[in-house]
Amino acid sequence: MTALNVSVPPGTRPRDRRVKTNVKRSLGYFALIVFALIFIGPFILQVATSFKTDPDASNNPLSLIPHPATISAWRQVFGIGAAGASTDFPRWFFNSVLVSTCITIGRVFLDSLAGYSLARLRFPGRRVVFGLVLGTLAVPGVVLLIPRFLMLKQLGLFNSYPGMILPIAVDATGIFLMRQFFLQVPEALEEAGKVDGASIWQVYWRVVLPVVRPGLITLTILSFQGSWNEFQFFQISTISPKYYTLTTGLANLVGGGLSAGNQYPLKLAAAALTIIPVALMFFKLQKYLVRGGMSGSVKG
């Protein structure tokens, strides 16, 4: 029984011990439930409010039951009925899907190529390149806003899809992550391939890559989550509403921040739409996220 693990001063009677364990257990559950409410409660209120009318949302913010219940916010989010340029949610959703997919493909393909090269292939200048990659890990994203804007302007990519995708289609964290995975592949595996006369590319593509599948899945999830949630970079790389993603669109809809009270059902429904895809992925593939989330990517 688990109760055996609990410390007791020698000589305590077993019944006291059991009572003590029960008290401890109830306290533990109490704390867990209180914290779970604090961590999940806001999301529940968010969903409840998205089915309320505007007056109901501001008069009864705490109520979990919409009265009257309406799906008008969600109709608008799905583009049914009136939608102006400032609330073109289907377009934002499309942009988010498009941009995140491209960035994810770019990262998975290019990061793993570079990671393999740095882990296994001996080429002149490898140490310098690796040092460079490690160095860029320390560069904080907020410092890159002006430099990247500047470069996009200079290259004529500002306010375009390529401009939103290319600059973040490679990330140093991903290269580093993949390098770690490749380092753990037994070299004998590649040797066998080489003996068979396969080229380096064939060995990489057919032999090594399938072995690091867990790494590729981790990188895919992290990249998708990262680019789906990305805000700063999209905010500085575009200016037209037609390039709004869910994050930049939502941020600009909420705007100056304090158009308090009005349209909260709509804003919260749009926020829910932003959260749901990542949430689904999270519940399905949590173990990969947990593993990858600790590899240094901490949300600011």
Place this chain on the structure above:
Amino acid sequence: MATFAGGERAPATPVLVSPAGAERAVELSAKSRKVKRGTLHKGEGLFGWLFVSPALLVLLLFLIIPIILAIYISFTDWSGLTSPLSGSVHYVGLKNYRSVLTTPGLYQQDFGTAVRNNLYFVLFTVPMQTVLALGLAVLVNSKILKARGFFRTAFYFPSVTSSIAITVVFMFLFQGGGVVDRLLSYVGIQGPNWLIDQRGVFTLILNALGVNSPGWANHTVLGLSLWNWLAGPSLGMCVIIILLTWTTSGTFMLFFLAALQSISEDIDEASAIDGATPWQRFRKVTVPMLRPALVLVLTLGFISTWQVFDQIFLVGPGNITTITPAYFSYQVSFQDSAFGIGSAVAFLLFAFIVFLTMVQRRFVKEDLTK
């Protein structure tokens, strides 16, 4: 099949969590490399560069070169309209740096305010997120409780969601007369209009004690009076402190959880049999063994809290007591077209964060060699 064997065996990425594992991996590969030496595969040099160059090109083009360009911009008066390399951009020396650091004026005052805001933000958020993360990890790790997986998921969930979406939810919760104010009213407290309230928490406490801006506090530093420096986080900033604590503690909980699970039960049981109380065991056994994770969480916390941006983007425009240097840099550049000043602020911040990162690497390394 080889795929499955690899899939099962591949351990969790040992990047930060178990640096010892990473070292072992490096060692192993070094060893096998030695054996292999002499049988250098033909074309390895060529393929090495071929494989790494696309990624390297992107990093050079959109990370390294832009940073160098932006350092140059911080010494000019570029307005963001023309090409930064065109003739209409003038070199202005250290003027941009001076106007935020030494020249009295609006820029200096805003920068001073941003630094103060961020200082309080760090001072409150880092300890809170660390303690909360540790507490949650201990709870989720305790063997006598069931459904721990469910709770771990619940606590980690806010960490993976969009910061913008979550900030919108928090703005709803903390709006004047909103959810939080309703809850407060149940215990007889009249809640403020959190997001736009600029009053500092320390000022409110001192006012309640009858202290109000004594003479010595009029001395100014970075364009801000001492009284303002001592104001504490504003009520608006408190919301962001709570928000960040809430979204980051789930991730940090995982760091502690990994460390807790590596503490062998033998040690814990041995100390229990020796008659140590649970609290003694926590203090004398668990905490020392958590030290590496603790150092990591604290230093990552200190670094990331200077980079908060998304949340400020939504709340900041309505409340100057919530802006941070990162947001200020964005604001003066993209809204006031003063890119020179914005770049100067960005590089001051950059230098500071690099300094923090170096301190972190030293700390973490020291910890490993112990």
